[in-house]
Amino acid sequence: MGVAGGGSERGLMDAPALNAPGIVGQPALRWSSRTDSLAGIEAELARIWRSAPLTTEGVDGMPERRIAARTSVLNLVVIARQPELGERAAAVIRMLAGRHPSRTLIVSSADPDGPSWLDAHIQAHCILPRENAPETCAEFINLIAGGETGQHVAAIVAPLLVHDLPVTLWWPGDPPLISRQALDLLEMADRLVVDGSSWSGDGVDRLRALAALVDDRDLAGGTLAVSDFALLRQSRWREAIASCFDRPDLLPFLRGITSVAVTYAAHRGAGAGGTNIIKPLYHVAWLASRLEMTVVRPLVADSAEEHDGVAGLGPALIGSLRAGRRQVDARLQPVASELPSGTTLTVEITAHRHHQALGIIVSAEAESVIVRSSLDSQTLPERRFMAPRRADVDLLAETIESVGRDPIAVAALRTAARLVGGQ
Amino acid sequence: MARKATATADTAPRTIRELRMEHDGRRKRTAKHDTNVLRDGLRLDRVPDPHVMVLFGATGDLSHRKVFPALAQLWRSNLLPQDWMLVAVGRRPYEDETFRGEIGKSLEQFSRVPLDTEVAAQFLSRIVYHQGDFVDYGTFDRLAIRLDAIDAEHGTRGHRLFYLATQASAFPLIVAQLGRTGLDHEMSGGGWRRIIIEKPFGRDLDSAKRLNREVGRVFREAQVYRIDHYLGKETVRNLMVFRFGNGIFEPLWNRRYVDHVQITMAESIGVEERGSFYEETGATRDVVQNHLLQLLSLVAMEPPTTFEADALRDEKVKVLRAIPALSPAEISRDVVRGQYGPGWVAAEAVKGYRAEHEVDPDSETETFLAARLQIDDWRWSGVPFYLRAGKRLPKRATEIAIQFKGVPHRLFQDAAVDPEPNLLAIRIQPDEGILLRFGSKVPGLGLDIRTVTMDFTYGSAFAVDSPDAYETLLLDAMLGDASLFTRADEVEAAWSIATPIVESWVNDPEPKLPNYAAGTWGPEAADDLIERDGRRWRRI
Numbered sequence: 030m031g032v033a034g035g036g037s038e039r040g041l042m043d044a045p046a047l048n049a050p051g052i053v054g055q056p057a058l059r060w061s062s063r064t065d066s067l068a069g070i071e072a073e074l075a076r077i078w079r080s081a082p083l084t085t086e087g088v089d090g091m092p093e094r095r096i097a098a099r100t101s102v103l104n105l106v107v108i109a110r111q112p113e114l115g116e117r118a119a120a121v122i123r124m125l126a127g128r129h130p131s132r133t134l135i136v137s138s139a140d141p142d143g144p145s146w147l148d149a150h151i152q153a154h155c156i157l158p159r160e161n162a163p164e165t166c167a168e169f170i171n172l173i174a175g176g177e178t179g180q181h182v183a184a185i186v187a188p189l190l191v192h193d194l195p196v197t198l199w200w201p202g203d204p205p206l207i208s209r210q211a212l213d214l215l216e217m218a219d220r221l222v223v224d225g226s227s228w229s230g231d232g233v234d235r236l237r238a239l240a241a242l243v244d245d246r247d248l249a250g251g252t253l254a255v256s257d258f259a260l261l262r263q264s265r266w267r268e269a270i271a272s273c274f275d276r277p278d279l280l281p282f283l284r285g286i287t288s289v290a291v292t293y294a295a296h297r298g299a300g301a302g303g304t305n306i307i308k309p310l311y312h313v314a315w316l317a318s319r320l321e322m323t324v325v326r327p328l329v330a331d332s333a334e335e336h337d338g339v340a341g342l343g344p345a346l347i348g349s350l351r352a353g354r355r356q357v358d359a360r361l362q363p364v365a366s367e368l369p370s371g372t373t374l375t376v377e378i379t380a381h382r383h384h385q386a387l388g389i390i391v392s393a394e395a396e397s398v399i400v401r402s403s404l405d406s407q408t409l410p411e412r413r414f415m416a417p418r419r420a421d422v423d424l425l426a427e428t429i430e431s432v433g434r435d436p437i438a439v440a441a442l443r444t445a446a447r448l449v450g451g452q
Numbered sequence: 453m454a455r456k457a458t459a460t461a462d463t464a465p466r467t468i469r470e471l472r473m474e475h476d477g478r479r480k481r482t483a484k485h486d487t488n489v490l491r492d493g494l495r496l497d498r499v500p501d502p503h504v505m506v507l508f509g510a511t512g513d514l515s516h517r518k519v520f521p522a523l524a525q526l527w528r529s530n531l532l533p534q535d536w537m538l539v540a541v542g543r544r545p546y547e548d549e550t551f552r553g554e555i556g557k558s559l560e561q562f563s564r565v566p567l568d569t570e571v572a573a574q575f576l577s578r579i580v581y582h583q584g585d586f587v588d589y590g591t592f593d594r595l596a597i598r599l600d601a602i603d604a605e606h607g608t609r610g611h612r613l614f615y616l617a618t619q620a621s622a623f624p625l626i627v628a629q630l631g632r633t634g635l636d637h638e639m640s641g642g643g644w645r646r647i648i649i650e651k652p653f654g655r656d657l658d659s660a661k662r663l664n665r666e667v668g669r670v671f672r673e674a675q676v677y678r679i680d681h682y683l684g685k686e687t688v689r690n691l692m693v694f695r696f697g698n699g700i701f702e703p704l705w706n707r708r709y710v711d712h713v714q715i716t717m718a719e720s721i722g723v724e725e726r727g728s729f730y731e732e733t734g735a736t737r738d739v740v741q742n743h744l745l746q747l748l749s750l751v752a753m754e755p756p757t758t759f760e761a762d763a764l765r766d767e768k769v770k771v772l773r774a775i776p777a778l779s780p781a782e783i784s785r786d787v788v789r790g791q792y793g794p795g796w797v798a799a800e801a802v803k804g805y806r807a808e809h810e811v812d813p814d815s816e817t818e819t820f821l822a823a824r825l826q827i828d829d830w831r832w833s834g835v836p837f838y839l840r841a842g843k844r845l846p847k848r849a850t851e852i853a854i855q856f857k858g859v860p861h862r863l864f865q866d867a868a869v870d871p872e873p874n875l876l877a878i879r880i881q882p883d884e885g886i887l888l889r890f891g892s893k894v895p896g897l898g899l900d901i902r903t904v905t906m907d908f909t910y911g912s913a914f915a916v917d918s919p920d921a922y923e924t925l926l927l928d929a930m931l932g933d934a935s936l937f938t939r940a941d942e943v944e945a946a947w948s949i950a951t952p953i954v955e956s957w958v959n960d961p962e963p964k965l966p967n968y969a970a971g972t973w974g975p976e977a978a979d980d981l982i983e984r985d986g987r988r989w990r991r992i
Contacts, residue, residue: 267494268498275491280488283489283490319492320489412533412535413533413534415530438493
């Protein structure tokens with residue numbers, strides 16, 4: 030079980046904070062130790078729960094509160110290619126300690142050309158859900174693997190999973206989705222969590238690879254669930270767009286959409302392929318998949334525009350879809366903006382029915398999504414939806430709460446891949 | 453409850469020819485044209501339409517403690533539309549700003565999650581105060597004009613949610629005034645009108661029918677949302693998930709396997725400052741007619757065909773109607789009333805009910821009720837349901853216990869004691885959870901059997917705050933989902949059970965009251981009630 034360089038335990042850290050009384054809703058560190066082998070990790074995990082009752086100190090120094098139970102609802106594995114990414118992920122997960130107690134493994138690699146080594150930090154974080162309630166605790170293992178060990182992450186993770194619990198694999202940054210390493214890890218996973226909007230370049234290669242995974246029969250029996258923060262973040266936009274068609278007199282226009290155009294922020298000098306287009310792409314893909322449109326012509330650079338030369342924003346992309354006999358034009362248009370590159374600025378939808386034209390412009394202002402629409406020349410009442418930026422912690426929580434795979438997300442992902450030339 | 457969008461719309465072709473064409477690849481499946489398919493799968497809670505909420509009784513205790521904090525939480529969670537306004541109606545004179553100041557203080561005191569200053573300020577800016585007496589026609593005439601002005605200024609589009617958080621005696625008057633001014637009229641181009649009514653919904657069957665009639669003269673039943681906040685509690689809602697989302701319990705949920713059911717709602721507190729209210733109410737009207745019978749109907753109902761408001765409420769009403777009204781003789785045999793005397797609760801000496809503030813020293817009001825009810829239907833015939841509710845009991849606990857029958861044959865002859873029958877206890881509060889009791893062999897060479905429990909507490913699996921019942925219910929009313937609200941026929945069915953009991957006591961000589969000491973589990977007669985059937989109350 031041990032890996033090269035493993036063996037000696039460094040023992041229990043004896044920090045006074047470990048015994049501090051818990052504050053309701055605030056995760057507290059109740060156990061912390063380090064080791065340098067897999068066997069050491071397993072021994073430490075056993076020690077944590079054998080040492081129960083873990084207690085906190087009362088005002089008079091007497092033990093005050095017994096920790097209730099180790100609780101796990103899932104295995105959460107985070108693959109952080111650098112230790113800094115691991116730190117950031119750890120901070121997010123600690124905030125979820127009470128909400129979704131899990132066995133968390135954060136695995137980072139370092140020094141790939143050096144000798145093999147392993148450094149594991151094992152912690153128990155506990156949370157007091159309310160006064161007079163017992164604390165709820167979950168385990169947290171932060172692993173850094175050096176040298177060749179770091180190339181075999183799946184072998185490190187497998188023995189540390191709690192059996193019979195689902196495995197969620199969170200892969201922040203740029204996951205190498207078609208590598209052997211990724212496939213080995215994905216074979217253990219029930220759900221893969223990524224953030225497509227953080228991928229480097231335009232992100233479309235990774236998107237195509239991601240779409241291929243959901244149909245891979247070797248992964249979770251062909252039902253691997255995929256959660257992309259980029260898609261989850263758009264839920265309020267989707268709510269806003271859906272609300273346009275809640276009015277019975279406007280609902281029929283849903284079947285008369287003739288164009289969808291999305292503008293997104295780009296920075297000067299980014300050039301072709303330099304701006305991540307995953308978010309604007311998902312807008313078109315979601316709408317198209319909900320309305321059962323097929324991709325006729327994938328997105329290509331609009332030859333009629335010279336953005337690249339003029340502002341260095343990269344070209345607009347145009348493509349076409351089909352809904353029944355109707356053609357639907359799709360357009361992704363970069364616009365110079367101070368906002369983070371790839372941020373959606375507007376979604377514009379045009380629909381026709383019985384010689385009437387419905388125009389919808391959904392845009393973001395500060396922390397709101399605003400819907401402006403008009404029917405022929407008549408302006409319809411504006412609607413605003415609060416849409417504060419959702420932190421990773423909320424997105425991860427939502428991901429963990431969802432069970433099985435979301436057919437709407439799968440359909441949007443498949444359509445997005447087809448829009449960028451995938452199968 | 454239908455807040456989450458439902459599954460993908462039915463897109464199936466309808467005729468055999470269409471099916472064959474699809475099978476042959478000649479017909480492309482098209483999405484159904486009369487549903488907004490973009491709503492499918494939206495995971496976020498749906499945001500209600502822009503509207504104005506009109507809160508009557510806005511200066512009262514309920515509004516300050518429950519309604520405003522719940523609304524503020526919904527605002528904080530971005531679940532209220534941005535085009536939302538609240539008109540607070542009350543008799544006391546306030547300027548908008550001073551009233552907002554009062555609400556701000558209440559939010560600090562009663563908010564479930566503390567609010568950011570900025571969020572609180574945004575929320576308060578949505579509140580305007582409208583002073584007036586409910587008997588005054590002018591109050592409502594001015595209100596109608598003001599609501600139109602708010603529509604024009606804030607884009608609330610004629611949608612109105614009226615909320616009656618006043619004394620029950622004011623309900624008919626307010627409803628009539630709303631009718632007189634036409635504020636109940638729903639407009640053809642949108643503009644829904646809904647009304648939320650707080651309990652009590654009458655104080656007996658006749659007054660409940662009268663109230664329903666008076667409300668029905670102005671509002672259609674589909675516009676009426678009667679709040680019993682118990683139904684909005686997370687664990688009560690979970691009862692339905694537990695029963696109908698798990699396959700292993702439902703087959704056992706009937707007379708063949710269940711020996712009896714106990715429903716307990718114990719409070720350790722007394723009547724506190726509500727003496728005069730409680731004098732007129734008593735335990736039967738305060739909690740049995742509504743909360744306890746709601747729990748009973750959720751435990752005993754048949755699975756509804758869909759999770760929609762009327763399907764759910766139809767099943768609950770069926771259960772209540774299957775409980776026969778008790779005759780005076782049955783009441784004296786199967787119902788026990790009690791009143792607490794002085795005693796000790798949680799290491800504190802407490803006074804008896806008759807010595808409480810605003811309570812008649814010779815009061816005959818019951819602070820405890822135990823009853824044995826039967827449900828005469830196919831599923832439950834012969835299974836007694838024992839109910840008990842009371843104040844100044846040893847602890848606060850609400851629980852439903854399903855006691856299963858014992859094994860049919862004693863197999864372990866050598867065991868010192870027979871294995872106890874299995875029990876499933878659903879704890880509603882506090883420490884929400886589910887406990888299953890079963891027998892297990894004691895380790896060793898012999899064959900002793902001991903009862904052990906599998907105890908699941910929500911706190912350990914979901915260490916997250918649940919929304920307050922009022923948050924759930926207010927949002928549901930704004931979205932037009934009446935699943936968790938009580939329908940008129942449901943209220944009347946519950947009163948049909950409770951009214952004969954309270955009426956029989958008028959002619960029945962009182963038991964010697966007080967008949968239980970504070971801090972005990974009620975009068976001895978309550979123990980006799982269940983023990984004569986060879987059963988015991990669960991020790992909680």
